[in-house]
Amino acid sequence: xxILLTGARVIDPARKTDTTADILLEDGKIAKTGTDLxxxxxxxxxxxxxxxxxxxxxxxxxxxxxxxxxxxxxxxYKETIASGARAAVTGGFTSIACMPNTxxxxxxxxxxxxxxxxxxxxxLANVYPIGAISRGSSxxxxxxxxxxxxxxxxxxxxxxxxxxxxxxxxxxxxxxxxLSLPVIAHSEDTNLSAGGQMNEGYYSxxxxxxxxxxxxxxxxxxxxxxxxxxxxTHLHIAHVSTAGSVRLxxxxxxxxxxxxxxxxxxxxxxxxxxxxxxSTSLKVNPPLRSAADLKAIREGLADGTxxxxxxxxxxxxxxxxxLEFEYAASGISGLETSLSLSLRLVQxxxxxxxxxxxxxxxxxxxxxxxxxxxxxxxxxxxxxxxxPHLKWTVDVxxxxxxxxxxxxxxxxxxxxxxxxxxxxxxxxxxxxLKI
Amino acid sequence: MKFERKDILGISELSVxxxxxxxxxxxxxxxxxxxxxxxxxxxxxxxxxNLFFEASTRTxxxxxxxxxxxxxxxxxxxxxxxxxxxxxxxxxxxxxxxxMNPDVIVIRHSAAGAPHLLATLVKQSIINAGDGAHEHPTxxxxxxxxxxxxxxxxxxxxxxxxxxxxxxxxxxxxxYGLTKMGAEVVLAGPxxxxxxxxxxxxxxxxxxxxxxxxxADVVMMLRIQLERQKQNIFPSLREYSQRYCLHSRNxxxxxxxxxxxxxxxxxxxxEISPDIADDSSRSVILDQVNKGVAVRMALLYLLTGGNE
Numbered sequence: 225x226x227i228l229l230t231g232a233r234v235i236d237p238a239r240k241t242d243t244t245a246d247i248l249l250e251d252g253k254i255a256k257t258g259t260d261l262x263x264x265x266x267x268x269x270x271x272x273x274x275x276x277x278x279x280x281x282x283x284x285x286x287x288x289x290x291x292x293x294x295x296x297x298x299x300x301y302k303e304t305i306a307s308g309a310r311a312a313v314t315g316g317f318t319s320i321a322c323m324p325n326t327x328x329x330x331x332x333x334x335x336x337x338x339x340x341x342x343x344x345x346x347x348l349a350n351v352y353p354i355g356a357i358s359r360g361s362s363x364x365x366x367x368x369x370x371x372x373x374x375x376x377x378x379x380x381x382x383x384x385x386x387x388x389x390x391x392x393x394x395x396x397x398x399x400x401x402x403l404s405l406p407v408i409a410h411s412e413d414t415n416l417s418a419g420g421q422m423n424e425g426y427y428s429x430x431x432x433x434x435x436x437x438x439x440x441x442x443x444x445x446x447x448x449x450x451x452x453x454x455x456x457t458h459l460h461i462a463h464v465s466t467a468g469s470v471r472l473x474x475x476x477x478x479x480x481x482x483x484x485x486x487x488x489x490x491x492x493x494x495x496x497x498x499x500x501x502x503s504t505s506l507k508v509n510p511p512l513r514s515a516a517d518l519k520a521i522r523e524g525l526a527d528g529t530x531x532x533x534x535x536x537x538x539x540x541x542x543x544x545x546x547l548e549f550e551y552a553a554s555g556i557s558g559l560e561t562s563l564s565l566s567l568r569l570v571q572x573x574x575x576x577x578x579x580x581x582x583x584x585x586x587x588x589x590x591x592x593x594x595x596x597x598x599x600x601x602x603x604x605x606x607x608x609x610x611x612p613h614l615k616w617t618v619d620v621x622x623x624x625x626x627x628x629x630x631x632x633x634x635x636x637x638x639x640x641x642x643x644x645x646x647x648x649x650x651x652x653x654x655x656x657l658k659i
Numbered sequence: 660m661k662f663e664r665k666d667i668l669g670i671s672e673l674s675v676x677x678x679x680x681x682x683x684x685x686x687x688x689x690x691x692x693x694x695x696x697x698x699x700x701x702x703x704x705x706x707x708x709n710l711f712f713e714a715s716t717r718t719x720x721x722x723x724x725x726x727x728x729x730x731x732x733x734x735x736x737x738x739x740x741x742x743x744x745x746x747x748x749x750x751x752x753x754x755x756x757x758x759m760n761p762d763v764i765v766i767r768h769s770a771a772g773a774p775h776l777l778a779t780l781v782k783q784s785i786i787n788a789g790d791g792a793h794e795h796p797t798x799x800x801x802x803x804x805x806x807x808x809x810x811x812x813x814x815x816x817x818x819x820x821x822x823x824x825x826x827x828x829x830x831x832x833x834x835y836g837l838t839k840m841g842a843e844v845v846l847a848g849p850x851x852x853x854x855x856x857x858x859x860x861x862x863x864x865x866x867x868x869x870x871x872x873x874x875a876d877v878v879m880m881l882r883i884q885l886e887r888q889k890q891n892i893f894p895s896l897r898e899y900s901q902r903y904c905l906h907s908r909n910x911x912x913x914x915x916x917x918x919x920x921x922x923x924x925x926x927x928x929x930e931i932s933p934d935i936a937d938d939s940s941r942s943v944i945l946d947q948v949n950k951g952v953a954v955r956m957a958l959l960y961l962l963t964g965g966n967e
Contacts, residue, residue: 424855428855502776549771551770
């Protein structure tokens with residue numbers, strides 16, 4: 225099966241190209257990029273080629289979300305690997321990495337293999353399991369890193385919980401580094417955050433909700449930067465939410481420490497001011513922060529301190545959210561709004577479009593050592609096409625994800641994925657796109 | 660003036676006019692409680708459910724008496740928050756109660772925002788009888804009514820609120836109410852009991868009691884929760900009482916005619932020394948309880964369309 229995509233603005237951060245071009249896909253790979261490929265193929269075997277005219281659209285390497293929660297095994301009522309992968313391709317993602325906080329936790333080969341099998345049965349997005357750092361993510365005993373890696377884990381994390389034991393973190397970083405497995409830190413000092421429901425500040429004060437101070441995140445990032453420096457290893461920091469964290473990471477990078485970091489769309493879109501409704505769709509961990517933090521997150525994205533945008537897609541069922549704020553689960557279903565929210569950074573002049581695409585494809589690929597994120601000839605034909613101008617309104621009822629928990633329901637968006645191709649096969653196309 | 664609200668969720672959302680209307684209505688109800696036959700037929704045929712998810716004696720009793728003096732049928736439900744664990748959510752409970760067609764649901768809950776959730780779900784009027792550390796609007800209204808009676812006004816008074824501000828819904832509701840009514844509000848407590856950015860609420864906050872009470876017209880002492888000691892928010896009751904207990908010496912800093920208030924229940928000798936608490940020339944603690952019934956009668960009356 226060959227596909228010829230013509231006339232799109234083709235952005236490939238890996239090769240630093242941004243030009244109108246045609247792309248020919250063949251046998252699941254990118255065969256050729258160039259101008260006027262149509263006339264060259266027409267002469268030979270045009271009938272066997274699916275030709276899609278993408279004039280006015282943007283074509284990029286398939287987007288990669290390095291931080292999702294797919295809930296399977298164990299919590300299938302919130303999301304399954306298939307429903308999460310369906311949400312991914314609908315949101316323009318060709319590859320997703322899923323965190324291990326399932327039930328049971330993905331802390332051994334059999335769970336990792338189960339996830340891989342379920343993902344291949346779903347045959348939608350590429351799904352890369354992330355294994356737990358500690359057994360049951362309980363922060364006590366290391367998992368079998370070699371075995372997890374061999375089974376297909378691309379990184380290690382106890383996400384959802386921090387590694388409170390600094391010695392365990394040190395050993396995990398050393399051991400994982402020798403296997404080239406990235407370690408992803410969920411940075412939260414649970415003594416400082418204990419009982420917390422939202423960012424600590426004026427709004428937690430007036431709402432009477434226990435605050436989660438910014439230092440709960442920052443002291444752990446500071447600690448882990450020191451451990452990464454001491455052990456000369458790479459550490460990736462998940463869901464950065466505070467100005468202090470951005471400053472610590474920026475400083476660490478300047479000193480040559482191997483730190484990478486991600487943030488999520490809600491941290492550069494919303495602040496804690498919106499919590500005055502007590503709406504549980506706004507409850508997320510780390511919490512929505514102050515306006516000053518939001519500004520710093522945007523600056524961190526602009527100056528490269530923050531390498532990646534990840535969704536932290538955390539689907540929940542209605543029953544997990546329709547509760548008192550204190551009892552409601554934390555998390556936002558993010559796969560189907562991430563691209564549109566991130567495009568606002570371009571609309572607001574924070575990032576150029578190629579820089580944004582890098583943070584959503586090439587950079588996560590590099591952090592996770594995935595052979596993805598480029599449109600070079602010979603690369604896997606993972607491609608995202610979006611219409612940067614298409615206006616649409618978020619309707620959680622139309623989400624493919626089982627998790628309808630989004631604070632962006634009803635928001636007017638500009639820009640939407642049109643076509644998602646994984647391994648040369650069309651996995652999603654917007655119904656209005658004639659193909 | 661017509662009262663337009665469906666619910667009383669907090670003082671933060673009330674206007675000065677609404678507060679005045681509630682206080683004036685309450686004042687007109689005071690007399691009923693002094694009669695031989697303490698009952699009027701005003702709310703006959705109305706049903707009030709007191710839904711308490713948190714232990715309470717005086718607030719629940721006060722609401723029950725308020726309803727009964729107006730001839731409403733009052734039903735008390737003491738639900739445990741552990742019903743959440745059993746699988747029945749607040750939403751299930753609310754829908755069940757709604758199906759029985761009450762007129763007003765009074766709710767107390769340990770979770771801030773629970774009355775707001777309830778108000779979005781059911782068509783009945785909701786009165787917040789205290790939600791977590793957020794608001795306790797009826798307490799603030801009865802406090803304002805007491806101050807107004809004793810001092811003749813609220814505007815221009817200096818009112819000191821002392822104690823654990825962080826965990827106090829009474830403090831928050833009073834800060835909203837008293838500042839709206841034109842009083843100067845100052846706070847004092849250990850810095851671990853002053854929540855972040857509290858001064859943005861339009862108050863001054865001090866860490867020494869002696870800095871807050873000079874020339875105060877009203878000194879409002881808050882209850883200290885003994886279990887806070889375990890969270891290392893303060894070292895011991897002994898040290899707390901040495902620094903933050905109101906007694907016959909430090910009260911001389913306040914105005915000679917200053918009144919002393921406390922939402923109860925009092926820890927004698929911790930928040931207020933017994934001689935001050937029982938000095939009827941200063942302590943208005945029982946007046947507060949007395950006004951509580953009238954304020955709650957007024958709210959039940961206004962929410963059921965009594966003044967239309």
